[in-house]
Amino acid sequence: MRRLSRNGWLVAWTLAAAPAVLAHAFLDHATPAVGSSVHGAPAQVKLWFTQRLEPAFSTAQVLGASGKRVDKSDAHVDAGDPTLLVVSVPPLAAGKYRVTWRVLSVDTHVTEGDFDFDVVP
Ligand SMILES: [Cu+2]
Secondary structure, three states, X not given: OOOOOHXXXXXXXXXXXXXXXXXXXXXXXXXXXXXXXXXXXXXXXXXXXXXXXXXHHOEEEEEOOOOOEOOOOOOEEOOOOOOEEEEEOOOOXXXXXXXXXXXXXXXXXXXXXXXXXXXXX
């Protein structure tokens, strides 16, 4: 039985996984940053992705600690940057918030996820 070396396996795995990984839209970074504490309420939550998004099928919500939705229901892909998803929020009280997102990248693959941030006085 033929046995691949450790490096051989690594190359095989990389070749198999790379196209799928590169083809999906994952969260690259956000403001407020993932897991961060921000002083003062942000006016918007911005999410940058690793791929261009399909505006009609990409959205995000901001939830308060109780799970109640607090964003202004205006999530949209930025007109000038197709990798940027923006949602507005009213002045947020201090506390923990969760951002949930679900996006369709231009290659037709759907991805979703969430992250938290804290607003501190
Ligand atoms: Cu994909």
